[in-house]
Amino acid sequence: MKIGVITFPGSLDDHDAMRAIRVAGGDAVSLWHGDADLHGVDAVVVPGGFSYGDYLRCGAIARFAPVMDRLIPAAQGGLPVLGICNGFQVLCESHLLPGALTPRTDQRFYCNDQVLKVESTSTAWTSAYDEGAEITVVHKNGEGRFVADEHTLDELEGEGRVVFRYVGGNPNGSYRDIAGVTNERGNVVGLMPHPEHCVEEGYGPSLDGLAFFTSVLTAAAGV
Amino acid sequence: MSDDQATMTTVLDTVDVAQTSPDAEQPWQELGLKQDEYKRIREILERRPTSAELAMYSVMWSEHCSYKSSKVHLRRFGDLPQETPRGKQLAGIGENAGVIDIGQGWAVTFKIESHNHPSYIEPYQGAATGVGGIVRDIMAMGARPIAIMDPLRFGRIDHPDTARVLPGIVAGVGGYGNCLGLPNIGGELVFDECYQGNPLVNALCVGSLRHEDLHLANASGVGNKIVLFGAKTGGDGIGGVSVLASETFDADGPTKRPAVQVGDPFAEKVLIECCLDLYHAGVVEGIQDLGGAGLSCATSELASAGDGGMSIELDRVPLRDSSLRAEEILMSExxxxxxxxxxxxxxxxxxxxxxxxxxxxxxxxxVTDGEHLVITWHGETIVDVPPRSVAHDGPVYQRPMERPAYLEELQADSTARLDRPASDEELRAQLLQVLGSPNVCDKSWVTDQYDRYVRGNTAQAMPADAGIVRVDEESGLGVALATDCNGRFAKLDPYAGAQLALAEAYRNVATTGAQPLAVSDCLNFGSPEDPGVMWQFSQSVDGLTDACRELGIPVTGGNVSFYNQTGDTAIHPTPVIAVLGVLDDVSRHASSGWQQTGEPVYLLGEARDELDGSQWSAVVHQHLGGTPPQVDLRAEKGLAEALREAVAGGAISSAHDVSDGGLGVALAESAMAHDIGAVINLPGAAFVDLFSESTGRVVVTVPDGEGSSLEAACVRYDVPFAKIGVTGGDSLVITDRFEVPIADLRETHQATLPLALDGR
Structure with missing residues (x-):
């Protein structure tokens, strides 16, 4: 099972995402931003970092990378795609996911071990979790405040598309404590926290991130 | 501006022009050169320098680049045996950073540097580019940077200028490091009014490489090309090293903002990955980063370390600002x-x-077959110098030194005259007072602004005693690092102060179970033109050298920052010491908090009545005087050996160094880490036991049934030990004295920084 990880200039957690895929038992394939080819992968992770420095709105430039020209239609066609942190921002900028990520309320970068509640297990990336489970995952960003208009928020809630919610304190001022969302089909998931940092004993606060990658291996096997 | 200077800006000052106008007036003084230095340049060149040459000499002969005041002292580090406990260094002092063999074909390189003056002027950019600069030093050795640390020192926490500089400096360290994708695994945060107006921003970077990837900075091989790559050159940082780092701030001097560089961490991240690709492709003969003194430094250092000369067409340098003159391009940082x-x-x-x-x-x-560095500007020669004369043959000063007169009185004023707590209630109150004081309190207001997880190799980060990162994902081979300095101790006795800083960093690394291997130092002092400061400096170098010899670890590199003073008032001598240790498998390390209930708590080492310079004396009595705690390096070494053996053998479940604030603080921190308390029976007098800052002490817990192995290790290495209690409960109980619920400890510990910095 091949899972691609895109590297943009300024991607930082691509290395970690590749490791997480390997730990889960998948084959990690490096995808280059300038190469308009998904190389036949069964799923794609858009990793964290500061693509192109994020001096403009986060993810706004990465969205136009050649590889995105292939990724966007593939995702619309059902390819499992996970956007983590900057990757979530890129997916929102690409309109694969609704809403936007804005600067945290205190305007500072904040890194902590964050408890999340798993609100939906019916996505390609969360099927291995128990619904309602609380997991501890690394959270680190300066612009991770999820915002959307009331209508969109109601729709997301109504359709069960809020995948993760912050528990025990909202670390960035996200509306309705939303940490992650999915598209209508459930194949595209984006979240600010970093499951790829939580897959190895002794590195990171837990092993709670591993199920993202085992979920998608199961989902991809079923496609 | 004189007529001659005005002419120079319009007519190109070539070597030919210089030869025919020997008496042209030159702005050597404005560039920070002394008269005799200017005279020497004329002697070396046997003519007056061109304005471009003058620019190069002025930045390269600045205190920051030439170490002209410190060189005679720093040579003593070179007399130390250059082997680490794991064998000889692959590169030592004089390279961009020292490189140490850690086994299994892996090497690491690390270095600590200062960016104090730029950070005072422009906190965000000063701190950001401080991180950027040290990271490039590590890259230049052929290594992948794998982690950073940032020892920071500020004036009083409640001073308005601290409120001006601190948030920007922290945001700058974070903004740059986070965007670069390097975990920040530790550092220090110290407040003391001696740093008012002279905040210290030190930054450490560690990188890893395979032995065969080692690269050195030299330009050899006639015909080899000199390639400048990375960002375009702009007008930022011109004269930064000479103007900022080598001059004392006048309280009412003119603003020097334009001399601070502006950082672009994205460009550096791309540069890191690009360099690693270049190294792996085997297409680099020699490499040098551009930091202080920019192209002046890179060209002259590469050429002087090579086997020939060098020719450079300066007009080929890509510019952000096309109006820059040749001199400015050479000096741009x-x-x-x-x-x-x-x-x-x-x-x-x-x-x-x-x-x-x-x-x-x-x-x-x-690279040319000549012996000169020749730089042309649109075909005309504007620099023609022996590169060594620029890079290495700068002035060397034997500055006058004198033991400061105030020291006698300061050392005589010990804490013996201070009131000690008269009741258990007072003892408890003072423990909480120290625990919540700015230098002891929880630092997460700062450290939460740093990414400590990126790259997924961080096994431990702040607030642990030492940061730990994995180097080899297969074997788990990795390194532990700590930086420390107690400037109060160094003020009381700079020789002992440097040794105490080293002992603490060494001990912090040892608490993880790592084997300490090497030292990098960032020596922050006042003006070298003050004989008292120079004496402090020399004493600290002596202390450090002697201690390294005793511990059997070399100084592999570092940095000197002078002129940290405002007017006549110098900072405390602040020799920040970084120690690097190796762990064969980082998953087998000890961390500092209590994790299990019912485990015996041991204190290794012994407390003496040593309160001079302590946090207790600072917090409770606003006092600094007397003599710092005794240094016993033999004991530190034995302690480290015992810890290493016990951690490797599974006889230790947690280990926490006893330092700032004493045992009481160490116990409180151990309890707060995982919300597990303890009942403690102090072995001696309660006040001394809780607040003394005697060295060579570590609090450890022991898994069930492992007590005898720990005790055996202590006996083997002659380490005094005492079983002082057992973990459990939700309070820290000092038997027969007092108890404090962990929740109260935490509230006190966590409240200080948010209140001071955010007002809440």
Missing amino acids: SQERMMAVVAPAQLDAFLEITEKWDVEATVLGE
Whole structure:
């Protein structure tokens, strides 16, 4: 099972995402931003970092990378795609996911071990979790405040598309404590926290991130 | 401006012009040179320097680049045995950073540097570019940077200028490091009014490499190309090293903002990946980063370390600002630039890789068979110098030194006259007072602004005693690092102060179970023109050298920052010491908090009545006087050996160094880490036991049934030990004295920084 990880200039957690895929038992394939080819992968992770420095709105430039020209239609066609942190921002900028990520309320970068509640297990990336489970995952960003208009928020809630919610304190001022969302089909998931940092004993606060990658291996096997 | 200077800006000051106008007036003084230094330049060149040459000499002969006041002292580090406990260094002092063999074909390189003055002027950019600069030093050795640390020192926490500089400095360290994708695994945060107006921003970077990837900075091989790559050159940071780092701030001097560089961490991240690709492709003969003194430094250092001369066409340098003059291009400290020496046959492959990363690369010139560094500007020669005379033959000063007169009185004023707590209630109150004081309190207001997880190799980060990162994902081989300095101790006795800093960093590394291997130092002092400061400096170098010899670890590199003073008032001598240790498998390390209930708590080492310079004396009595705690390096070494053996053998479940604030603080921190308390029976007098800052002590817990192995290790290495209690409960109980619920400890510990910095 091949899972691609895109590297943009300024991607930082691509290395970690590749490791997480390997730990889960998948084959990690490096995808280059300038190469308009998904190389036949069964799923794609858009990793964290500061693509192109994020001096403009986060993810706004990465969205136009050649590889995105292939990724966007593939995702619309059902390819499992996970956007983590900057990757979530890129997916929102690409309109694969609704809403936007804005600067945290205190305007500072904040890194902590964050408890999340798993609100939906019916996505390609969360099927291995128990619904309602609380997991501890690394959270680190300066612009991770999820915002959307009331209508969109109601729709997301109504359709069960809020995948993760912050528990025990909202670390960035996200509306309705939303940490992650999915598209209508459930194949595209984006979240600010970093499951790829939580897959190895002794590195990171837990092993709670591993199920993202085992979920998608199961989902991809079923496609 | 004189007429001659005005002329120089319009007519190109070539070597020919210089030869025919020997008496032209030159702005050597404005560039920070002394009269005799200017005279020497004329002697070396046997003519007056051109304005471009003058610019190069002035930045390279500045205190910051030439170490002219410190060189005679720093040579003593070179007399130390250059082997680490794991064998000889692969590169030592004099390279961009020392490189140490850690086994299994792996090496690490680390270095600590200061960016104090720029950070005072422009906190965010000063701190950001401080991180950027040290990271490029590590890259220049052929290594992948793997972690950073940031020892920071500020004036009083409640001073308005601290409120001005601190948030910007922290945001700058974070903004740059986070965007670069390097975990920040530790550092220090110290407040003391001696740093008012002279905050210290030190930054450490560690990198890893395979032995065969080692690269050195030299330009050899006639015909090899000199390639400048990375960011374009702009007008930022011009004269930064001479203007900022080598001069004392006048309280009412003019603003010097334009001399601070502006950082672009994205450009540096791309540069890191690009350099690693270049190294792996084998297309780099020699490499040098561009930091202080920019192109002046890179060209002269590469050429003087090589086997020939060098020719450079300066007009080929890509510019952000086309109006820059040749002198400014030579002095510019624009960030995120590197210079490589590339064989002609490899040039295409080199440029293919830089193109892949969208990194601009320009061939500026080549290695020549002459002995001179020749720089042209649109075909005319504006620099023609022996490169060594610029890079290495700068002035060397034997500055006058004198033991400060105030020291006698200061040392006589010990804490013996201070009131000690009269009741258990007072003892408890003072423990909480120290625990919540700015230098002991919880630092997460700062450290939460740093990414400590990126790259997924961080096994431990702040607030642990030492940061730990994995180097080899297969075997788990990795390194532990700590930086420490107690400037109060160094003020009381700079010789002992440097040794105490080393002992603490060494001990912090040892608490993880790592084997300490090597030292890097960032020596922050006042003005070298003050004989008292120079004496402090010399004493600290002596202390450090003697201690390294005793501990059997070399100084592999570092940095000196002088002129940290405002008016006549110098900072405390602040020799920040970084110690690097190795762990064969980082998953087998000890961390500092209590994790299990019902485990015996041991205190290794012994407390003496040593309160001079302590946090207790500072917090409770606002006092500094007397003599610092005794240094016993033999004991530190034995303690480290015992810890290493016990951790490796599974006889230790947690270990926490006893330092700032004493045992009481160490116990409270151990309890707060995982919300597990303890019942403690102090072995001696409660006040001394809780607040003394005697060295060579560590609090450890022991898994069930392992007590005898720990005790055996202690006996073997002659380490005094006492079983002082057992973990459990939700309070820290000091038997027969007092108890404090962990919740109260935490509230006190956590409240200070948010209240001071956010007002809540």
